[in-house]
Amino acid sequence: MTDNIITNILVCGIGGQGVMTAAEILAQTAIARGLDVKKSEVAGMAQRGGVVTSHVRFGRKVFSPVITPGTADILVAFEVAEAARWADQLRPGGVAMVNTIRLVPPIVSTGLFSYPDDPVAQMRAAGVTVYDFDAGAIARELGDLKLVNTVMLGAISDYLPFPAAELEEQVVARFRARKPTLVEVNKRAFAAGREAARERAEGARPLAANS
């Protein structure tokens, strides 16, 4: 079993944000590599606004479709408080890639609960490696908020056990078939996400590192 290395990616966010689509694209990329894949979806009740997670696992042979707590290699979070909620699922040395948008649910806006001031700081205090950036701002700059999904996939593309180009190809292929005019802007969004993650990783690295 030693050669059966499994990659565990936990994608989280809120209903309607595109969590399932991002997970599907990751799964398809692994399939294109000839790997075995399982993708688990926990949407709770079929309602918007609730917590949504998708577990993507791939390797030579995958059994359980569920990521065991403490074994996720990457946490892809579409919302910052959701990132904090699921951060303990990461393995030591795992990476949380976080979109910093704050989506305040009615339970908070009506005053029953409060939204943490700085969920990223909470995660860091817990020892988690966090790369956070405003994916929404990048998407808006490129002219379409829907690009957040592609930006986030670009951001994790350097942390996967296959070249970033293979993930980019899966993202772009979806548009090539249906909306070819969106191919270029998605490529740019993917590259921008990748760049944003690199910048955050650079910033997090000790300055004394060997050059």
Place this chain on the structure above:
Amino acid sequence: MSAAAQAKPNSRLLLSGNDAIARGVWEAGCQVAAAYPGTPSTEILEALSAYPDLYSEWSVNEKVSMEVAIGASMSGARAFCAMKHVGMNVASDAFMTQTLCGVVGGLVIAVADDVGLSSSQNEQDSRFWGRFGHVPILEPADSQEAYEMAQYAFELSEAENTPVIIRLTTRVCHVKALVTVGERRTRPIGGFHLDARRWVMTPANAKGMLPKQMEREARLRETAEGSAWNLLDDGRDRRIGFVTSGPAYQHVRESFPDAPVLKLGFTHPLPVEKVRAFKDSVDRLVVVEETEPLMENELRAAGMLDVHGKDILPRLGELLPSVLIPAIFRLRGEEPPPASTYPKIDPFPRPPTMCAACPHMGVYYCLNRLRRKVQISGDIGCYTLGAGTPWNALDTTISMGASMGIALGMDKARSEETKDKAVISVIGDSTFLHMGMQGMLDIVYNRGNVTTLLLDNRSTGMTGGQHHAGTGKDLHGNEAPRVDFARLVEALGVKPERIKVVDPYKLPVMFKAIKDEIAVPEPSVIITNQPCVLSEFYSKLKPYTVIDDACTGCGNCINVGCPAITVKRTAKEVRKTGVEAELKFVQIDTAMCTGCHMCVDSCGPKAIVTQDRTIAECAAVSGGCGGH
């Protein structure tokens, strides 16, 4: 969905268990398929609707879907129905006698258990139906097995003259995995042949069928003992051997890759001798089954008294690696490995909410205003969320359609404390047609004093917006006859003057209608008429916005519960009474707002206006907005 329907033979696809079942059912040559939506089974029929040469329908409830499948099977067609676990309770009346009659065309029933209750009112184990109805149970562990078992189930059904149940769980239905598909095998429909002793279950005829059912079960036991679905997945660590079924198998293999595992796919009748032989080859035997100890108890009854199972594993929820690993380590007398590295951060709960502009919110806003005067019997659907904040206006939820009968029971059992309270039942359109109508009839027939709020949003909303007999469209999106709810309840005996159709976006009208009807001591029905905001029947209007200077921070609009309204800032105010109150100044997320108008009437100072008007007002006051 359509990718699976168009896939060529031998192609390998990433399919959910639901999509895989559908593909298997179609390839098996199934000719008639029926279901009522229910999480986690809903997508099976949605997927099947995309396949050619197969009749498929949304039935009004699970019992009818079962009966449609039974009728098709009697007529010699291969027939299929799908439902969630609680749906089988509804369908079981037809099922429990069908199992005496047997089949002509193969009859396969997929029942999906919501292990872990992601979207259900209970967690029940559908494998009991195999024991109860004396029919075989097949349990796939992933999509590929779901696809293959669907086909085998039809063959088994015809070979043994029995309906066959495929027991799914959420972790099969909603997990995508790779499936290699094949091609459809067509078969002619044999036709219905008169045979009263078989199809007319009078006591005398049914008595004649009972011994045959018992003989069949004995044969099935032999089949299970030799079934290729029950296979040994051997391992070298013989300290503990596992007997398991369904997705629990995957969790066992994940957790203990070197352990021997007897993986059961054909689990009723239980292949007891196969298990006994396996038990003799390992030091200890652990039965890993979700949720009830069915296999475990049968093994004990067969003399295997020292098997482990629910003595070390929970009866509720999924048996995930995070559950299995510590339990097995403890059984071995070892210290379990630490579960997680990082401390848990628990920000705030994020329960599902009603959508922006959901018409249900207007009803609950009004009910909350009448809170002390009413008892509210609720039902199953999106509107069950009315039990939560900020409405807190739903007091019971039991099962589909139960709001009606429970309301009548509350009405007939009034205490000193509740004698002056009005009893209200709240039910959705799809749920009313599913099982609510009979309760309504009972209220009328037995002269109950109940006001029914029939929330007609023209959708089976909670399961994702499926069509039903009240939407005007069928499973395929084609035009279909549409129930007229006002005429339906009138036909059930509600007086015409006690039936009101109300726009729930007009809060004062809605409030008055409820207040008027609860004052009249006889059955009355208020039907709301705004469609689900996620449905094709909904059209958005221009969004509203809040004039900041006009907002007094009273927070009344927040009680509508719309997620598009959020608190911008808070302030403290000391009232004349000396009580300190928190003011909540609000804003409206214009991207979410659909312009439904519901919150406008909740705002005393009239601070909520359309965006156009704000600009006009700005212009009137200052001669321009934003200085451009």
